[in-house]
């Protein structure tokens with residue numbers, strides 16, 4: 001059976017990237033490799049839309065999240081964490097480990113809250129040092145109003161820290177224009193690479209705070225990584241193959257242009273949403289993002305069976321719900337190396353599985369709604 005991967009990480013890797021990542025090993029301390037690292041960093045700046053330093057870590061995305069707490073805040077310092085999904089909760093868990101005093105903005109999953117809430121909280125707590133949230137909260141499919149949050153936080157001494165692990169490269173995002181101080185990402189979602197690389201882009205405002213941070217860090221000591229930037233070296237033995245793959249991924253992204261890619265994922269998302277609606281289903285996210293579509297499972301349908309059937313009987317890996325929404329939602333990812341005919345295929349299978357599970361709809365309704373949008377707008 002042919003396998004399709006439409007999960008929100010890992011995502012499919014283009015053949016040309018896989019090929020490069022199977023080339024013979026090169027040594028990580030050679031001039032040729034350092035040149036590649038330099039080029040990769042420059043390329044990442046384009047993807048982040050930033051002039052800031054970008055650090056590369058051999059780790060999963062969470063490694064960069066941990067560093068964005070442990071390098072920034074001292075024990076007992078205050079942070080605001082907007083908690084509206086599984087990955088938002090992760091910020092809280094990390095902060096707790098490092099003894100940070102977290103002020104939580106707890107919101108129902110699938111919602112994003114009001115920027116004014118943050119504004120007020122910052123005014124009431126002028127000693128808050130950083131605000132943590134996501135660009136796209138993968139567990140619920142929402143996009144956060146990062147630009148608005150940036151306008152608010154940039155007027156204060158606090159830093160805005162964004163987890164763009166699933167959003168980077170797909171969801172519209174401009175780090176510098178939107179006043180983001182630290183942005184973290186990972187390789188296996190929008191960047192079309194296997195898991196194993198994490199990235200952090202860091203503003204000067206953030207570096208000033210990082211210089212004053214005294215938390216113990218060894219592998220994720222960002223000050224050490226910054227020192228090594230001058231020579232394009234990793235303090236340790238970085239993933240050589242990921243650097244090679246990353247260069248190819250950046251080449252692909254640059255060839256399209258980042259704006260074209262934002263438009264394309266928006267089109268894929270719009271097509272998915274239209275299909276969902278045409279099948280009589282409802283979106284889970286209040287403000288749906290462009291990289292993953294989260295859908296409410298109707299009461300009469302078994303949500304766990306839906307995801308399992310798609311994978312085991314049809315070869316399509318999508319994602320179910322996590323934690324509190326397990327069995328209650330399913331998620332179709334359209335990040336990274338996913339194009340319009342992958343959407344056609346997954347909607348087609350979704351119809352078959354919904355039919356198997358007794359949901360009533362008109363055959364082809366979802367497909368036709370998606371196809372119309374993919375045909376009209378996709379460039």
Ligand SMILES: *Cc1c(COP(=O)(O)O)cnc(C)c1O
Nearest residue numbers: 009060061062087138165166186
């Ligand atoms: C996947 C994901 C993470 C976790 O990344 P890992 O690479 O699994 O460590 C964190 N935040 C968001 C928004 C994600 O989508």
